[in-house]
Amino acid sequence: MRGKKLWNAVMAGMLCVSMLAGCGAKTENAPSEPAASEAAQTGEQESTEKAVEESAEAAGETPSWKKDTSPITIDWFVAYDWYGKVFDPVNNMADKKLQTETGITINVITGNADKLNALIVSGELPDVVTFDAVASQRLQMEDSGMVLDLEELSEKYAPDLNVPQSQKDWYRNDDGKWYSLVSFYYGPERCTDEFGGFLVTHNSxxxxxxxxxxxxxxxxxxxxxxxxxxxxxxxxxxxxxxxxxxxxxxxxxxxxxxxxxxxxxxxxxxxxxxxxxxxxxxxxxxxxxxxxxxxxxxxxxxxxxxxxxxxxxxxxxxxxxxxxxxxxxxx
Missing domain, CATH: 3.40.190.10 (Periplasmic binding protein-like II)
Structure with missing residues (x-):
C-alpha cells in the first residue's frame, strides 16, 4: 500500500516540487529563476489535471490519485537550503487540495548537497528527494539501485501519468530504466497549441x-x-x-x-x-x-x-x- 501511496505523492509532487530540478530538455543549467508566473503555472496545471480527469472519466476510470485516499505522510528531502516550504493545509490552498484529494501529508526536509550525501552514505534516504538534475548524486543513486523505476511504478499504479516520452528518454539510465522526474522541462510534446505553445521565458x-x-x-x-x-x-x-x-x-x-x-x-x-x-x-x-x-x-x-x-x-x-x-x- 505504501508503494502505491508513495507513487501518488510523486504524481502530486509534479504540482509543487519535482524529483529533479532541471531546466529544459537539453540544458545543463540549474534553475536560478522560477519557471513561470504563478498564473501561468496554475493555468497549465489546471488544464493538465482537467485533461487527465476527463480522459479517465471517458474511459470509465477513476484518476489514479483518487483510487486510494487513506492518510499517509511522505518524507520529502529538498537539497536547497533556501527552500522554506512548510506543508500547511490550513492556510495554503494547494496543500489543502493535495491533502483532501489524495490523503497525503508531506513532511518537507531541507538541506544542502552535503546533507544529501550523508543520507546516501547512511542508507537512510527519505521517500522522495529533490536536487539539481545535473548533480552527480543522480547517477550515484540510480547506479546503486537506491531509487525506484518510475516507469514500472507508473504502469502499475498510475497509468494516466502524463510525462513527455522525450523526458523519459533523455534522463533514462544506461540500464534502460527511468528513475528521475524533472521539472522545468519542455519537450516537443509540450510545444503544441494544446499546451500553450512555447514558453519563451523562465522569469516572473x-x-x-x-x-x-x-x-x-x-x-x-x-x-x-x-x-x-x-x-x-x-x-x-x-x-x-x-x-x-x-x-x-x-x-x-x-x-x-x-x-x-x-x-x-x-x-x-x-x-x-x-x-x-x-x-x-x-x-x-x-x-x-x-x-x-x-x-x-x-x-x-x-x-x-x-x-x-x-x-x-x-x-x-x-x-x-x-x-x-x-x-x-x-x-
Missing part, C-alpha cells in the same frame, strides 16, 4: 494588485513595455505610501530576464544555442533599466542590497513590483 514579475488598482491600471496594462514603465512612473509621481513608507516602484534588475521578455531567444530557428548578451534585446533591456534608474524608479540600494534585504522590503509591503526570484511568503 510580481505586482501588488491593490496598488495597481489605486493608480488606475490593470494587469493587462503591464503586458507591454510602455505600460510596464507607465505603472512604475505613476507610483513615483503619485507619491504612493504604504504603512507610512514611500512605495518603491521596482526591485530586481535582471537584464537577461528582461531581454527574454522583450523577445530574445536562447536558440535560433535551427536549434543552435545563442549568446543572449549578443542579441539586440539585451542592449534594449540595459537601456530600459538605465531609464528606470535615471528617473528614480529603481532605488540606488538595488545594486548593493542582498536577497534577504530585498525579501524584507517585499514582505513589508513597501514594494510595488518585483522581478526575478522572490521568496514571497505573504499575500
Amino acid at each position: 514579475n510580481f505586482v501588488r494588485t491593490d496598488l495597481l488598482e489605486q493608480i488606475g491600471m490593470s494587469m493587462e496594462d503591464l503586458k507591454t513595455k510602455e505600460g510596464f514603465y507607465e505603472a512604475l512612473k505613476k507610483v513615483k509621481d503619485e507619491n504612493l505610501q504604504y504603512d507610512g513608507m514611500d512605495v518603491i516602484p521596482l526591485t530586481g534588475v535582471y537584464a537577461t530576464n528582461m531581454a527574454q521578455q522583450f523577445g530574445a531567444q536562447l536558440e535560433d530557428k535551427e536549434g543552435n544555442l545563442q549568446d543572449i548578451k549578443l542579441q539586440p534585446e539585451y542592449l534594449e533591456a540595459l537601456k530600459f533599466y538605465n531609464r528606470l534608474y535615471r528617473e528614480g524608479l529603481i532605488t540606488t540600494d538595488e545594486f548593493t542590497q542582498d536577497q534577504t534585504q530585498r525579501d524584507q522590503k517585499v514582505a513589508s509591503g513597501q514594494v510595488f513590483m518585483a522581478q526575478g526570484w522572490m521568496t514571497v511568503k505573504q499575500p
